[in-house]
Amino acid sequence: MKTGSHWRARLRYEFDKSMAAGAIALMGWLALISLIVIVLAGIFLALTGIAPEGGEPVSFIEAAWESLMRTMDAGTMGGDIGWSFRMVSLVVTIAGIFVFSALIGVISSGLENKLDELRKGRSRVLEADHTIILNWSPSIFDIISELVIANQSRRTPRIVIMANKDKVEMEDEIATKVDDLKNTRIICRSGDPTDLYDLDIVNAQTSRSIIVLSPEDDDADSRVIKSVLALVNDPKRRTEPYMIAAEIRDAANAEVARIVGGSEMQLILADDLISRIVVHTSRQSGLSAVYSELLDFDGCEIYTLEQPELTGKPFGTAVMSYQASTLIGICDNNGAVHLNPPPNRVFEAGEKAIIISEDDASIKLDAGKTTVAQSLILPPVAREQQAERTLILGWNRRGPIIATELSRYVAPGSHLTIAAETPGFVDEVSTLQIDRDIMTVDARSIDTSHRGTLNELDIPSYDHVLVLGYSDTMAAQTADTHTLITLLQLRQIAERAGKHISVVSEMIDIRNRQLAEVTRADDFVVSNKLVSLMLAQASENAYMAAIFGELLDEAGSEIYMRPISDYVTIDKPVNFYTVTLSALRRGEVAIGYRKQNDADPDPRRLGGVVVNPPKALMMHFNPDDMVIVLAAD
Incomplete structure (x- = not known):
């Protein structure tokens, strides 16, 4: 009994394994059942000599063929004559109905599973000379738009994107926000760009270049560094150096990133880049x-x-x-x-x-x-640099870099006033490493969109005004709206004073730039666009x-x-x-x-x-x- 139970359990286990193997295994079982039914019916008809009424007994081969026809098409038995032959045909036809009904269900389920798998974007990319973009951020649409222009002279250019995001969602967003892809094709894959197995999906070994974006996470720099580390140290990587462009937010992480990427990586310090351009543009x-x-x-x-x-x-x-x-x-x-x-x-x-x-x-x-x-x-004209008065309205994580960078260019005796409503920014300003003999700094906590508080600053007395977005404490659109209100207030102050005020504004979303031009500011520095x-x-x-x-x-x-x-x-x-x-x-x-x-x-x-x-x-x-x-x- 124990031996019999063991074999029954073993057979049941093997059967369960085969059933769990997927659609191909199920189709194999159905084919086997069909074969058994057809063979048994053929043997039975050949041995018993049962034949249609008025007909001659058939051989095993002929009987098996008749059974196969009735298995595949239930209507075939409609012309059978004689109850003995009809009963055998009925059994074969019922078995055929069961088998083919199950087969249709298996095929339908298999196709659905395959579509789900494709929707997840987990199949390996077999492109060559393609550009890879890892991670997802608002900058990705501008990057794609620029690469599309750069790719116009190339044959069959491809951009492969991998991020922890649904493949269909990525494709829908790109279709909505990128107007014309011209001859460039976009291929999206879902996966973790820090995982070696997932990175193998995008086929970095044959890539033209790789862009590693800073994702919208709290620990974005760490994820960028880990992705570069996985690319550079992949055991299956190519011998030729990669061409990697990686975005890092915090300059404190730059040294580690450079150690990881080495000569294969160009490091783009996003906050540092934007801050320096803001300072240069403001002057x-x-x-x-x-x-x-x-x-x-x-x-x-x-x-x-x-x-x-x-x-x-x-x-x-x-x-x-x-x-x-x-x-x-x-x-x-x-x-x-x-x-x-x-x-x-x-x-x-x-x-x-x-x-x-x-x-x-x-x-x-x-x-x-x-x-x-x-x-x-x-001949050259010598111009003596004069002390300047600069006003910064608004504050974000780039504020300290901007203030420090500004102090390197102004003449001794210059003054900087920073006015914002960001919590705790006054204490942050007090710790800035700025030579006070070159530039004194004054911080005021006010509502920078309120006309009354702006009037108290005596804005026409400043040589330069910088308007920063509250991107750390507000959503992008809300921060840009706040910036627009401030710019409109500055425009009215300038008109009433009858004086041109040099205003440079930081915008987060490029779509708000055209709207902001009614404020008549001198320049708009669009953060995400520049990084892209x-x-x-x-x-x-x-x-x-x-x-x-x-x-x-x-x-x-x-x-x-x-x-x-x-x-x-x-x-x-x-x-x-x-x-x-x-x-x-x-x-x-x-x-x-x-x-x-x-x-x-x-x-x-x-x-x-x-x-x-x-x-x-x-x-x-x-x-x-x-x-x-x-x-x-």
Whole structure:
């Protein structure tokens, strides 16, 4: 009994295992049942000699065929004659109905399970030369839009996205918020970007580049670092280095991230990038348009590529050798970036040129003769830096970086007032590491959208006003609405005072920028948009993070806007070759100009900013027009 029970239990266990194996196993059991019924019916008919009334007995093969037909089609038995044959056919047909009904159910269930599996986005990607985006954040839509523009010249470009989010939800959001994907196809997968098994789904080994976004989590930086660690140290990784662009919020985590990513990763410090651009823009109206032009793919971009024709040439001579492009620096053979090096710095073999151009096809040395009007070039004008009064309205986690960065550029005796309603910000301001001999700081806890409290600040007495969003304590749309109210109040204060107030505002959502333009602020720095542009560029150019690191570093060469009347005589037409040479004599590189009150339509809303103009084109400049230069100070 014990042996019999053991075998029954064993058979039941094996049967249960086979039934749990899925649709294929179930179909196998149904096929076996059908075969048994058909064989038994064939043997029974062959041995008993039962045949349709008036017919001859059939062989086993013929009987099995008749049984198969009745199993597959219940209507076949309708023409049977003779009760003995009818009873056998009825049994076979009933078994067939059971088998095929069950088979339909199994197939339907299998298809449904397969669709559910596909909906989860867990199948492995078999693309090659694709761009991978890990994690999900509001920046992803701008990144996709920029990559779509960059991909137009490529064949069958692909963007693969993996995040801890439902695949269908991701696809629906992208379809809603990205207008035109052109020739780019988006492939979404659900998974954990910090898990080695899940990362294998996106097939990083054959990727073109990888973007690691900062997710909307409390511990976002740790997740980014872990994702990079998983990519770089995957036992199955490729031998060639990856091209990774990773976003980090807190600069305190940057060193660990660099150790993990090494030379394969470009690190984008999101808060640091936004803060520095806000500071630079607040001191020079229109500068945000220059940064946007350099960062987006719709217009001029920064390229880093070898130019063998420049070997042995001084940098100053090389700058004057391009008519449709602007040479701004050198990337040496060690990978170090040098923006605006000394004009006598000679290009060595193998070094790369850093060039602003419409596209890489237009980067070529000018074969024609350079025409420069030497008589129109003016000598340098010395301008003494004056102490400034700056007001910051609003506060968020970028506030301390902005205040500290601002203190590095102002003249001694400057003053900064910070007014906000963020809880505890006054104590945070008191701990800022700022040289009070250079810039004194005053913090006031007020409602920055209330007209009465704004009037008490005497806003027209300030040289610059920065409006920051309350992004740490409010949702994006609520914070932008609060910012819009503040900007409208500032506009009315300026109108009543009859004075232009230099206002730069931080916006969180790009969709609110056009609405905010009615406030007539000088510049809008859109936080998420800038980070998106930077990540997209870094995924295409391995030197982009280093280039912008120097552009925004007080120790390197930065972008300035200066009166063009300081460089050339403007009472007659002048070409940009002449402006470029005038800048070179001051140790600067001219990269463009800004025309005030430009009558030409500006569909891209760059405020009259033109980067990388044709150098041979003759132009008329007005006293209010500015030249955009790359300079050390």
